[in-house]
Amino acid sequence: MMPDAERELAPPEPLDLGATLAFLRRGRGDPTLHTAAGPDAWREVWRAQRTPEGCASLRLTVLDGPPTAARRLHLAAWGPGAAWSLAHAPQLLGDGDDWSGLDALLAQRTVEGDPAAAALHRLRRRTRGLRLTRSHLVLEAAVAAVLEQKVTGVEARRAWRQLVRQHGERAPGPAPEGLTVMPDGVGWRSIPDHDWHRAGVGPQRMATIRRVAAVEPALQRTLALGRGGPAAVAALRSIPGVGEWTAAEVLQRSHGDPDTLSVGDAHLPHVIGTWFTGVRVDDAGMLDLLAPYAGHRHRVVRLITSLGVEAPRFGAKATIEDHRGR
Template sequence: MDDDSRYQAVRSRDERFDGVFFTAVLTTGIYCRPSCPATTPKRANVRFLPSAAAAQSAGFRACRRCRPDAVPGSAEWNARADAVGRAMRMIGDGVVDREGVAGLAARLGYSARQVQRQLVTELGAGPIALARAQRAHTARVLLQTTRLPITEVAFAAGFASVRQFNDTIRAVYDRTPSRLRATGPAAGRDAATDGSGIPLRLAYRGAYAAGAILDFLARRAVPGVEEVVGPPGARTYRRTLALPHGTGIAEVDESAGADGGRWLPCRLQLTDLRDLTSAVERVRRLFDLDADPYAVDERLGAHPLLAPLVAAEPGLRSPGAVSPDELAIRAVLGQQVTVAAARTLGGRLVEALGKPLGRPDGGLTHLFPEPATLAEAPLTELGMPASRRETLRTVGAALAEGRVVLDPGADREEATAALLALRGIGPWTAGYVRMRALGDPDVMLTGDAGVRHGLALVGAAPGDAEEWRPWRSYALHHLWRAAAA
């Protein structure tokens, strides 16, 4: 896009571009999302910036009407596998807050100066500014949804000092932390103190097939770690989380856009509030909330064989994973068995080797076993062939020792090659891990029985999938859903 086409998107309040770019208004000193309902500023008074961090670094404050800091992330960073895309995924997971810029650069295999230069070139802000923008958003959520003392909010959001926190909140929101808290709903703060967790709204763009996502997750929910409760149309997905500083429980409701907005209701119970940013990012990856359904549906809906499936389920997502290591283990459990059988095996594994929660919550009783735990376990309680038990131990050891790296910023090609080098791992397992654990939007598992069935149902051949690039993962989910029906 050029600036003229960006301005046309702003004039039409086109929400497709929320999170893709930001509009900074020179006369007011504020920045907005493209779909902001405020009066459109004159073209001469507008600058376009690639990130909220770039707008904040340039001295612009967040609009109070459209809350540009809360838009879905750009789908570009999920699709891209280069250093910038990988860096954005790691910053979202809180790597800069925990390990600094040096830690981010080391994970990417670049120098800190190279990382700074690439991010500034593409996003108008370096890693520190991008992490600062994320901390400011986390602080606003905590201020407006909890009754935590402001000092505790500052450190829970990742700020190094209360002074830094105060200065950032004033710069980003043009209000003191106390005034910003006063603008939040009191009911939300009360709810956050009754043990039900921090209430959140997880934004997405375009159509969202929430029912299809809950169907997918419910069929695969591992007992003890996950559960889906409630009647169809009003279900809630719940699961345990192992986080950098503690543990948590996430709950996401099926009622997407219940009040006309584009968001999923979510609640997070955390043992350490410093994990809020990481927990939110992991839930967003699981529910694929930063996807661009406009681009996906336009591409797949143009193919005559897929068009009926896309029309029947607009906004179908490609679910990710809250823990890439867990997903890899579950992929091995799913080799050459049905989804139901893999779910049963997962439940046995959790019961035998999972770490119990301090206090069970409904059907949630354990965290999924760590890879290092599996590496030395006999696994006889699973009732699996010895060869597959050995594959589980091999994968667990490779993940624990760092020979296979599946974190949010992992190089997809390197990770796939490392997986395929392990005994017992074939193309299906590596491809499934690449699609869900690494968020690759362009995976087609042609050897999968459900995919073959789906292709036959729509009259397509495996070679037709080349026409569905770069969104073959989404086409795969359409085929799976057609086969299941």
Template sequence: MSRLLDPERCYRAVTSRDARFDGWFFTAVATTGIYCRPSCPARTPLARNVSFFSTAAAAQGAGYRACRRCRPDAVPGSPEWDVRADVVARAMRLIGDGEVERGGVPGLAARLGYSERQLHRLLVDELGVGPLALARAQRAQTARLLIETTDLPMADVAFAAGFASIRQFNDTVREVFALTPTELRRAAPGATRGGPPGELTLRLAARAPYDGAEVLLFLGAHAVPGLEEWDGTTFARVLDLPHGPAVVRLSPSPDGGAAVTARLRLTALRDLGVAVARCRRMLDLDADPAAVDDVLGADPALAALVAAAPGCRVPASPDADELAVRAVLGQQVSVAGARTLTGRLLRAVGTPLAEPVGTLTHAFPRPAALADADLSAVGLTGARSRTVTALAAALDAGRVSLDAGADRETAVASLRAVPGIGPWTASLVALRGLADPDVWLPGDLALRRSLATLGSSDTDAATRWRPWRSYAVLHLWALAVPSLFTRHPLPDRSAS
């Protein structure tokens, strides 16, 4: 059992079948040998027979298998790893982004600046398992997605999910799901196999309430031609993944539930886990809306905004390096102007897809390509061009690190050391690149306009809405720029 979990509080959530805690922890039942999500509809077990684990990997490591009824591996992830800034949380974000698959435990430890032994001890002390067990649980989840949503041969599924051998794949699936891979495919509820060739269709779950249409509208309003596409309902974009570019199309769940439908076209199937993790971060699917709304809704200045848009999310970028460059391009220009400049940069330096997918033609240029590029045709001022080049060089050399496991304070400080990047730009990268839930944008004109409407000051707001200031920013942007949001205007918006 995780040392940070309160057994009494966890059991209360289980007895009330409270779906808000799904993904926060897992309930293991000694008499059945299974682990469940807190909202599992099965009969509530006796308190003396349950244990609680903060990760599915820890429950699996203790010998429990996943419940077939509530499917605990299909819940949103724990919001804790996005909120916290310590080494364990950073490790969890990197593992979710596939770092163990790419660089092994040595690579994970090196990215965090710890020895393998130190990192293992930290994870075991808090979670009960080490990085290999956590990565194994992620491989099992990726395997389930491929088994249930494709007709791929099992051998292809095994290696695409990251297993070293078919035997390891078979053993892990049986241990985790108490079914063979073939039985798991046969038992898949509502499987969506048989779609367009080469395309996977997945349901990405969120905690309710979740307005997928609003999140996608925000992303679509910033869409860069060639990289992104928006048709009023579906947002599509190119993802730059470790083993080649991918295209994802995202649309609100057709059943109106707290979910988004993702249709993925991958260069390499082994990038599925990374693609899902980055889409979840982009859509802010793992947030805890109840915790956010409890704090912000209690403030008289924000109460009406929160009531009008419960469960507000912060749309992020699947690639923080890309977001940093786009933030520089967007300095002191309109959204339309930023899209134009970014489109020119994409055409000049971006990586062309082997074949266009609709209007999508390029992946965003990586830092190494940008650092050596001639940006004269992009239309930037000399100072802005030098800032982009300096930022790209710093990202390429590792002087600025914005990966999933980056230390956020260090990242912001290193960004501000780049000539031409000030507090607003660095904060925007933290908010939409690093998905930090507690960021304020100093000097943002739209925020100042909204604050004036609400009778608050910039200085006051910078401290009063911790630890959810990023969500306060989105509420205030909606007040100032309603065209980027789906929510209905409030009566007092006439002043904006």
């Protein structure tokens, strides 16, 4: 089937497609994003999108270079949101994400003898293809973030997968089997209580998602505030149930925020502390360690987490509660 819109894209620098877009994927079973199996999995990526102009399937295919350093891509889209998807695809792939300020800061601090900055500088050279994505889809990022509030990743990914498959719609065009467009704002608000319950989502998160979905147009307007910052954080936090952590998780994905941190995360401070000092820290310790990189703190976090660094684990694991049969 011929696409409704298509174009080629040549990023100004080689692009690591997987490292960039994996930040939007909610687990390997995410019904809104599909890649092939195997070592070349990210050579072709399908993404189902609920755009302001309607649903769309977006296919991104690497034409030149490996998926870790793509130099040219073919983009094709189907559905009412096809033209919107192609218009915003460059920023989805990191166009406008300027790392030059952080590069200069790391170089300066390396010359000054800062060992942490020197290590980050070396890491940055090895991950030049990493970009901060800007999806422009605020409701998508917000619903997924609320589902992750105060539960394990396994629970959140299961809920996202189940609710999108049950209440979304098949992605348009010749999309792979199972690729699904998430519900729109009305759709999220219309999900009956028992389906939230079966997906393991309690009343508080359910109510927050309904509140978020009710102001979908206002969410989109926050994109006019730029790539994040205090005004965008305040706008999101004005919605009851959306706190500092949730606002940061949204802005990092939909706005491409290079600085706002996920304060309140159960694991991130330990990961950052372990990388910088070898020991776990709390939120205050994480903020202290990242303070020299103000303006680029989320970029630094992405560099460190791209290594797959994990903090040493102590104590009991969080219990996964299953409410679906109750």
